[in-house]
Each structure stands twice: as structure tokens, then as C-alpha cells.
Amino acid sequence: MSAAGGSGGGRTAPRRSLDMQAMYLQGVGPARAEALRRLGIFTVRDLLMHVPHRYEDASTISPVNRLRVGDDATIFGRVISKGVIPTRKGLRVFQAVVKDPGGMIECAWPGQPFLDRSINVGDALLLAGSVRFFHGRQFAPRETINLGADDDATAEGRVLAVYPATEGLSFKQVRHLVHRHLDDWLPLVTEYLPEWMLRDTGIPPLPEALRMVHRPATLDDARRGRGRLAFEELLFVQVLHIRARALSRTARVGIRFENRRDLTSKLKAALPFELTAAQVRATREIVRDMTSGERMHRLLQGDVGSGKTVVALFACLLAMENGYAAAMMAPTELLAEQHADTMTRLLAPLGIVPVLVTGSLGAKARRAAATHIAGAEPVLAVGTHALVQEGVKFARLGLAVVDEQHRFGVEQRLALGKKGERPDVLLMSATPIPRSLALTVYGDLDVSILDELPPGRQPVTTVRRQEKSRAKVYDFLDAQVAKGRQAYLVFPIIEESDKVALKAATKAFEELRAGRFAHRRMELLHGRLSSDEKDDVMRRFRAGGVDLLVSTTVIEVGIDVPNATVMVIEHPERFGLSQIHQLRGRVGRGAEESFCILLGDMSPESEERLGVVVHTNDGFKVAEADLRLRGMGDLFGQRQHGEATFRVANPLRDVELNEAAREAAIRLLGSDPDLSSKANHGIRQVLKRRYDRAMELFQTG
Ligand code: ADP
Ligand code: MG
Numbered sequence: 001m002s003a004a005g006g007s008g009g010g011r012t013a014p015r016r017s018l019d020m021q022a023m024y025l026q027g028v029g030p031a032r033a034e035a036l037r038r039l040g041i042f043t044v045r046d047l048l049m050h051v052p053h054r055y056e057d058a059s060t061i062s063p064v065n066r067l068r069v070g071d072d073a074t075i076f077g078r079v080i081s082k083g084v085i086p087t088r089k090g091l092r093v094f095q096a097v098v099k100d101p102g103g104m105i106e107c108a109w110p111g112q113p114f115l116d117r118s119i120n121v122g123d124a125l126l127l128a129g130s131v132r133f134f135h136g137r138q139f140a141p142r143e144t145i146n147l148g149a150d151d152d153a154t155a156e157g158r159v160l161a162v163y164p165a166t167e168g169l170s171f172k173q174v175r176h177l178v179h180r181h182l183d184d185w186l187p188l189v190t191e192y193l194p195e196w197m198l199r200d201t202g203i204p205p206l207p208e209a210l211r212m213v214h215r216p217a218t219l220d221d222a223r224r225g226r227g228r229l230a231f232e233e234l235l236f237v238q239v240l241h242i243r244a245r246a247l248s249r250t251a252r253v254g255i256r257f258e259n260r261r262d263l264t265s266k267l268k269a270a271l272p273f274e275l276t277a278a279q280v281r282a283t284r285e286i287v288r289d290m291t292s293g294e295r296m297h298r299l300l301q302g303d304v305g306s307g308k309t310v311v312a313l314f315a316c317l318l319a320m321e322n323g324y325a326a327a328m329m330a331p332t333e334l335l336a337e338q339h340a341d342t343m344t345r346l347l348a349p350l351g352i353v354p355v356l357v358t359g360s361l362g363a364k365a366r367r368a369a370a371t372h373i374a375g376a377e378p379v380l381a382v383g384t385h386a387l388v389q390e391g392v393k394f395a396r397l398g399l400a401v402v403d404e405q406h407r408f409g410v411e412q413r414l415a416l417g418k419k420g421e422r423p424d425v426l427l428m429s430a431t432p433i434p435r436s437l438a439l440t441v442y443g444d445l446d447v448s449i450l451d452e453l454p455p456g457r458q459p460v461t462t463v464r465r466q467e468k469s470r471a472k473v474y475d476f477l478d479a480q481v482a483k484g485r486q487a488y489l490v491f492p493i494i495e496e497s498d499k500v501a502l503k504a505a506t507k508a509f510e511e512l513r514a515g516r517f518a519h520r521r522m523e524l525l526h527g528r529l530s531s532d533e534k535d536d537v538m539r540r541f542r543a544g545g546v547d548l549l550v551s552t553t554v555i556e557v558g559i560d561v562p563n564a565t566v567m568v569i570e571h572p573e574r575f576g577l578s579q580i581h582q583l584r585g586r587v588g589r590g591a592e593e594s595f596c597i598l599l600g601d602m603s604p605e606s607e608e609r610l611g612v613v614v615h616t617n618d619g620f621k622v623a624e625a626d627l628r629l630r631g632m633g634d635l636f637g638q639r640q641h642g643e644a645t646f647r648v649a650n651p652l653r654d655v656e657l658n659e660a661a662r663e664a665a666i667r668l669l670g671s672d673p674d675l676s677s678k679a680n681h682g683i684r685q686v687l688k689r690r691y692d693r694a695m696e697l698f699q700t701g
Contacts, residue, residue, distance in 0.1 A: 018045035018188050025181060032177075035169035044185055047178060051229060051382060051648055052214045053368040056126060065103030067131045067139070074128045075139065076100060079121050084113045087182075090228050090468060096139070098125055098139070105131075107139040111466060111601040115144070126160065136223075144471055145171055159216045173653035178214055186210060191204035193232070197668070201660050203228040203433035215619060227657060230649035234658045236687060237646075238665035239675075243697045246673065253424050254295025255324070255398055259287055263317035267568075270349035271310070278452035279307055283314045286426065290399070296424035299405070302450030302620035304585025305457065308428045309342060310623045311450070312401045315426055318376040324398025324423075327381040329388070329416050330470045331407040333358045338560060339403070345379075357383030357392060363641045366391070367626025390417035401426045412697060429583070429624070431578060451620065459617040460588035462596040464572075464610060473568060473597055474516050481520055481547045487566040489550045490583055502526060502552070508570075509550040517548055518624065525551040553583070562590030572598035577626040580613050610635035671689045674698060 008149035022041055041047050062073040077100035084253045085093045092113040096105050107127060109115050119125070119532075129141035145162060163178070165171035190670050191198075191205040198205060204212060204224055209439070212225025268275075273281070282300055289296035298428035302308045330336040340356040347354065355369050371383055374393050381387060385408070397420025402413050405427040417425050427445070477487050489512075491505035523546045525537045541549050542561050553575075567587045572580060580598070589592035598610055612625040651658055666678070675684050675698055685695040 016188065018043065018048070018185065020044045020393075027177060027180060032169060032173075035047075035166055038166045039169070039174075044181070044315045047181065048189065048214075048379055049229070049647075050163065050174070050178065050184060050212055051287055052222070052228065054162040055159050056162065057159040057219055059219065060124075063102040064098070064100050064105040064139075066070060066107060067137060067138055069131050069133045071131045072129070073131065075105070076125065076126050077104070077124070079119060079123050079125060080104065080120060082116065082119060084116050090146060091466075096120070096125075098127070099694065105137060105139050105206065107141055108134070109144070109322060111120075111468075113601070114556065117145055119144075120149065122149040124148065126162075129352045133680065137343035142603055142610070144603070144610075147172055151423065159219060159222060161214060161222070171549075182211070182214055183571070188292075190485070190682070192686060193235075194668070194679060197664050201231065201664065205572075206232075230646075230654050231657050231661055231685075233649040234654065234663055234669075236653065236691065238692055239659075239669060239683075239687070240691060240697060242665055242669050244693070246669075247587050252297075254424055255290075255322075256293045257290045257318055257322045257324075257398070257424075259291050259641060260321045263321040263352075264314050266350050267314065267317055267346065271346065273454065275310070276454055278302070278450040279311050282311050282448040282450055285446070287310065287317045287318060289446065290315065290424050295422050296426065298447040298448060299430045300425055300426060300448045300450070301685045302428075303453065304430045304582060304599050305453055305589060306450035307341060307454055308403075308430075309386060309452060310346070312403070312426060312428060313343060314348065315399055315401065315424075316380050318348075319398035319424070320380060321645045322398065323378055323418075324396050325373065325379045325381065325394045325395070326399040326401065326469065327387055327397060327414065327416060327419065328384070328403060329403040329408075329412075330382070330384060330403045332535070333360060334538050334559065335532065336382055336384050343380065352380060354380040357381055357387050359386045361386075385412055385415075387411060387418065393420070394419050396420065397423045399426065401428065404445070405429050406431060410691075412622050412696075416457045417642065418684045430582065454592075458588055458591070458593050459593045460584050461598050462584060462598065462614045464598045464607065464614060464616075465600075467599075467601045470599065473513075473599055476519070476595075476597075477548065477566055478520070478570065484563070485539065485565040486544070486546065486563050487548050487562065487568070488564060488586060489548060489570045490567060491550070491552050492569075492571045505550065505552055512548075512550070518654050520547040520658055521545065522548045522550060525549060526550055553579070559586060560589055561586070563592075565592050565594040566591070566597070567595070568597045568599050571600055573600070573602040576618070577609065577612050577622050581622045582620050584613070658672055 020043060022036050022043055024028070025047070028036065036042075036047070039050060041050055055077070056074055060074055061076045061281070062071070064077060064422070067073055067075070077098040079096045080099045082094070082096040085091060085095055087110075091111055094109040094112050094115040095106060096119060101178060107125075107129075124145060124147040126145040127139065127141040128143040128700060129139055131137055132140055153169060159176060163171050163174040165174050165504070189207045189210060193206075194421055194645065203209070206228065209225040209228035210220045213229065215227065216222035220305075221468055242501050263531065282302075286296070286298060289298055291361065299310055312328060316328065319326040328339060328701055330339055336356065336358055340354050343354045355372050357369050357373070359368075369381075370391055373379055373520065374395055376395055381392075386392070400416040400419065402421050404424070405413060406429055411480060413427070417423055478490075489508075491508070492501065505526060506524065509522065513522045523537050525534060529537070532606075537549070539561065540546050541564075542559070544563060564587050566583055569575070569580060569583060575583070578597075584596035588595060592593075596613075598614070602610075613622055615621060649657065668683075669675070672680050673689065684694075684698060688699065
């Protein structure tokens with residue numbers, strides 16, 4: 001649809017719909033549209049739903065003349081002077097004097113001299129931080145928001161909404177954009193929850209709630225508006241959960257495998273290592289599911305390197321010794337190949353050779369694989385989504401395993417299960433979330449957890465280094481390479497369309513290759529490369545033909561290069577904690593000590609946040625901290641496809657709302673189990689739009 005006006009006569013106005021692309025809005029050009037996409041904003045509806053993550057008002061802002069050393073406070077004032085000051089230790093400090101109606105205070109940003117370029121005399125600043133003693137009182141901002149010179153710079157009588165922003169689109173621009181279009185589009189927003197629900201819970205209707213979050217008269221307004229949006233998220237997750245449980249009770253008849261202890265015992269005897277206690281436990285849980293008459297629907301969660309593949313292999317062999325085929329699907333060719341390699345090795349004593357099925361097989365190899373799979377002999381097929389393509393027909397598929405399950409859309413995940421007569425399903429994920437939360441998020445899935453790493457694994461030593469230490473960090477990298485090790489240098493390009501960031505990574509790569517690391521073998525890996533090119537670079541890295549891999553966040557989640565011992569992460573403050581944890585899981589896979597270096601200057605707040613990954617190697621702890629700090633949205637990075645996750649709600653904090661949502665969901669489904677009544681049409685629509693799983697649970701096709 002186009003907002004540029006009707007065609008032909010040019011008279012008919014375009015149909016106004018909340019599904020209109022945000023790029024057609026006034027004030028949004030191509031660059032801004034791209035920045036908006038980075039924030040997950042594609043349509044006008046998304047823009048309206050982009051809610052502030054925080055608010056400030058006169059009650060939360062402290063007059064500067066009342067600040068005492070040791071206070072933690074938010075202040076609001078105008079810059080009256082500024083400059084960059086070198087310290088004895090070689091650290092450069094940006095300083096500014098900020099004045100509000102009652103007084104002034106010196107503010108200092110150590111290690112952030114670049115702020116001198118963006119903060120000018122006359123700008124209004126909103127600062128959160130602490131007051132310390134340094135030749136008198138000095139304010140050390142944790143967070144800096146520049147409202148610019150045209151702001152009236154008084155906190156009196158207004159609530160300031162602070163929006164999540166991104167590079168190329170400041171918080172202020174986001175706010176301006178939302179406010180510019182709010183009145184225009186709000187009339188199109190309609191309430192879709194039943195009246196009784198609003199009455200019982202006391203939450204405001206949707207249009208009202210959106211007005212409250214974007215333009216609150218008081219902080220309490222903002223809280224109530226946010227509460228409504230959090231409530232609906234929690235409600236939907238409960239609805240999906242309850243429905244999935246109900247369906248699984250009735251329609252879960254599956255294959256009853258027999259525990260013959262034939263192939264599985266042979267594998268156990270042939271393994272070059274002892275299983276960890278966690279692996280034994282998870283394997284038992286899976287065997288219990290598979291030998292029951294119910295269809296298995298289990299999620300195997302385990303930190304990177306916890307050894308999920310072997311557990312899956314036992315499940316595959318259990319299916320095979322019962323005369324069934326097993327299939328394991330991985331998100332990339334490289335991962336599929338790696339699995340095939342590992343399995344070929346582990347299964348050699350058993351005389352079983354897995355069949356590899358990927359898109360890049362030649363026609364002949366593909367035919368051979370297809371014939372093999374269709375044959376009567378039970379096979380183990382390992383591949384990419386090529387496994388679910390039409391030509392692939394299993395004689396008897398008994399088990400479908402999906403590795404790195406969050407990287408597949410729900411259709412793809414389901415498609416593999418449809419390749420057989422109700423095969424058992426095992427999903428695997430390296431993004432650990434606490435068990436209590438897994439129940440909320442995954443609902444009907446049973447969960448097994450590998451909370452233990454194989455013995456002898458060295459924890460990755462994670463450190464922060466400031467910009468001034470860059471040369472030393474490079475020396476360290478070089479020394480590791482001189483010892484025969486390999487290293488990753490990671491840049492934060494989360495979204496492939498992020499041209500600015502890609503340019504930065506490319507530039508850094510070229511400079512290093514021509515300069516500091518001219519004597520080393522370097523390659524650049526990013527999302528713009530075709531998957532063949534990516535796989536080619538990774539294969540060479542894995543084979544040891546590349547010393548230093550400069551990469552965006554595309555490096556494969558499950559890739560196993562034991563010789564890689566260092567990872568340097570640039571702009572670590574732009575990553576979620578769980579993402580950093582996933583990334584550093586690429587190193588520490590061999591016997592050598594491994595390092596993850598978080599490089600660059602950052603705000604004290606970011607330093608504090610990143611402290612979590614510096615101090616713990618436990619993925620569950622990291623995930624929990626991430627959840628507390630930033631909510632669900634960031635946990636899975638960008639790859640999450642329409643999962644039941646939270647943008648506004650935080651189930652660890654919104655305990656009461658969650659309880660209310662659960663009660664409402666029970667009552668809702670109690671009277672209309674498949675949401676087929678006309679009154680609940682709106683709820684169905686929203687469910688379908690937001691959650692992939694709604695499709696299978698409510699047939700909202
Ligand atoms: P992930 O859970 O991240 O998928 P993998 O299954 O790839 O982990 O296992 C990582 C590495 O650990 C592999 O090289 C695997 O062979 C090895 N491994 C798995 N289980 C054990 C164990 N119990 N003892 C020693 N090494 C193990
Ligand atoms: Mg894996």
C-alpha cells in the first residue's frame with residue numbers, strides 16, 4: 001500500500017491502516033526507516049507500540065543545589081560551559097557545567113572525550129548518575145540524554161518519556177516522531193479485549209493506554225498505561241500456554257519405542273568420554289518420553305558446549321533400534337556438516353553412517369540421499385531445512401530433532417515433524433532461560449536442562465579493556481596467533497541492513513589487514529555475504545587457514561573451532577549479556593586457556609552491566625541478569641521468530657499482573673476454548689499477528 005495518494009484520478013486517499021509501513025509516514029525517509037527497522041518498527045502500529053522504557057518528571061528530577069556527595073540522582077539542566085581535560089593517567093575526560101533554575105554543577109564523563117562533538121553549550125541535558133567528591137561536588141552521569149538547544153529545559157509540570165533509541169535515530173527523534181503522529185493514528189486503535197476483563201482487572205482500554213504511555217500527565221498515568229500493555233502480553237502467553245496444554249492432553253498419541261539397549265548401549269561403550277551427570281539425566285528424561293505412548297515434545301536447553309549433540313544422538317539411536325529413521329535439522333550448512341562429521345566419528349564403531357542432506361548437494365548426491373532415506377533400512381539423516389523439502393520422503397520417521405531451534409520459524413520446525421506419522425520431537429537451544437520462565441514462554445514443552453559442562457573445560461576468562469589499551473590488546477592477539485592459536489574480532493552489526501556499522505567493520509578490517517596484522521591471514525565475515533561465501537570463510541577458519549576472523553554477529557552459534565582462543569568484542573555495550581555469552585562460547589572449546597576481551601570506552605552503567613559476563617560463566621545466571629535488566633526482548637538477539645516473548649512485561653517483576661493475566665486467560669478459554677466466538681475475533685487477530693504458535697494452536701491460518 002502507498003501513502004503517496006491514490007492512483008489514476010489522484011482523488012482517492014489511501015486506505016489508512018495501522019499496518020501501513022512506517023516509511024510512508026511524514027518525517028520518515030529511507031535512512032530513518034532503516035533505523036526504525038533496527039528498533040523493530042516496521043508499521044505504524046509498531047511505532048505506536050514502541051513504548052518509552054522510562055519516565056522522568058519533577059518528582060524524579062533533583063534540583064542540583066540540593067545534591068549531596070553520595071547521592072544517586074537524575075538532573076535536568078542546560079550546558080553553560082564545556083571542554084575536554086586530560087588527566088595524569090592519560091585518560092581524557094569530557095566535562096560540562098550544567099545549570100538548572102536553582103544552581104549549577106560540574107559533570108564529568110571520564111574516557112568519553114568524543115562527547116565534545118555532540119554536546120554543545122546551550123543544550124539541555126537529562127542526566128542520571130551519582131554525585132562524588134572531586135574538588136567539590138561532581139556529577140558522574142551513568143546515562144546521558146541530550147535534548148538539544150531548543151528544549152525549554154525545565155522539568156516543571158511535565159513528564160518526560162524516554163524511548164529506546166538506536167544509532168542514527170536518537171531518543172529525541174523517536175519521541176518527536178511518535179508525538180507527531182500519535183493524535184492522527186490513535187483513533188484507528190480499537191479495544192479488542194472483552195469488557196469484563198477490563199472491569200475485573202481495572203486496566204485502561206488500549207487507545208487510552210497508548211495515550212498514557214506516550215503522553216502521560218503524571219507518572220502514575222504512565223505506569224497504568226504500561227500496565228495495560230504488559231497485561232496483554234502476559235495474557236497472550238497464558239492463553240497460548242493453556243491452549244497448548246489442553247490440546248496436548250487430547251491429541252498426543254505417539255510412537256511407543258522400546259528401550260532395546262542395542263545401539264544406545266553400543267554408543268555408550270564406544271564414547272571416548274564419560275557422559276556428564278546432566279547428560280545422563282536429560283537422556284533418561286528423553287528415553288522416558290520416547291518409550292511412553294505419548295508423543296514427545298521436549299526442549300533440551302544447555303549452555304554452549306554442554307554437549308547437547310550426544311544426548312540427541314542417543315535419542316536418534318533409540319528410534320533407529322526400533323526400526324525408525326531419525327532426522328536432525330540445523331540452521332546452516334556448516335552446522336549440519338559439523339554434526340555429520342561428529343556423528344560419523346562417534347558412530348563409526350557401530351557401523352552407522354549418517355546421511356547428509358543440504359541444499360548444496362549436487363543433483364546426483366541428492367538423489368542418492370533421497371533413495372537412502374526412502375529405503376527400508378532405518379537411517380540417521382542430518383541436514384539443513386533441505387530436509388523438509390518435498391523431494392525428501394522418509395520411509396518411517398520416528399524422531400525429529402531441531403538444533404538451535406530459535407533460529408527456525410515455527411513452520412519450518414513443524415514441517416520436520418510432518419515428515420512422519422507423529423514422530424517424537426526434540427528441540428534444542430543454547431539460549432538458556434530459567435526453568436520457571438521456560439514454563440511461561442514455552443508452555444506445553446517439557447524441558448530438560450544441561451546445567452553442567454563436560455569436565456576439563458576451561459572457563460573463558462572475560463575482561464574489559466579501555467580504548468587506550470587497544471594496542472596492547474592487539475599485541476596479545478598477535479602473541480596468541482604466534483603460538484598457533486586463532487582469534488575472532490567481533491563487531492556489533494545486529495541487523496544486516498545496518499550499513500553504517502557494516503562500513504565500520506569493513507574499514508577496521510582493511511586497516512588492520514594493511515597495518516597491524518599485515519603479516520597474518522585475515523578474513524571478513526558478515527551478513528551480506530551469500531551463505532556459500534560465509535560457509536567458505538568459516539570452513540577455512542575451521543581448517544586453520546585463517547588466523548584472525550573479523551566478523552559481525554553472524555558467526556555461527558554452534559560452531560566448534562577448538563583452536564580459537566581469543567575473542568575481542570568491539571562496542572560490547574551494544575550487545576545483550578546473553579548475546580555476549582553466546583558469542584564467547586565460540587572460544588574455550590579446546591584445552592588451551594581462552595579469553596574474551598570487551599574492548600572500548602563506555603559509560604559506568606554499561607560497565608556495571610557488562611560486569612555480569614565478566615564475573616560469571618554460567619549462562620543461566622547471565623540470562624537471568626539480562627531478563628532483570630532489559631526484559632525478554634534482547635535475550636535471543638534478533639533471530640527470534642514471533643515467539644511468545646515480552647517487550648513490555650517483565651514476568652520476573654510483574655508478578656501480580658501475571659497472576660491477573662492467568663486468571664483472565666482461564667476464564668476466557670473456559671467459555672470459548674478455541675476462541676472461535678465472534679466476540680473474541682479481535683483477540684484471535686492479535687494473537688495471530690504476534691505469535692507464530694497461535695497458528696498451530698488456534699488454526700488461525
Ligand atoms: P552444544 O551443547 O553447544 O551443542 P556440543 O554437543 O557441540 O555442545 O558439544 C561440545 C563438545 O563437547 C563436542 O566436541 C563434544 O564432543 C564434547 N562433549 C560432549 N559431551 C562430552 C562429555 N561428557 N565429555 C567430554 N566431552 C564432551
Ligand atoms: Mg550445538
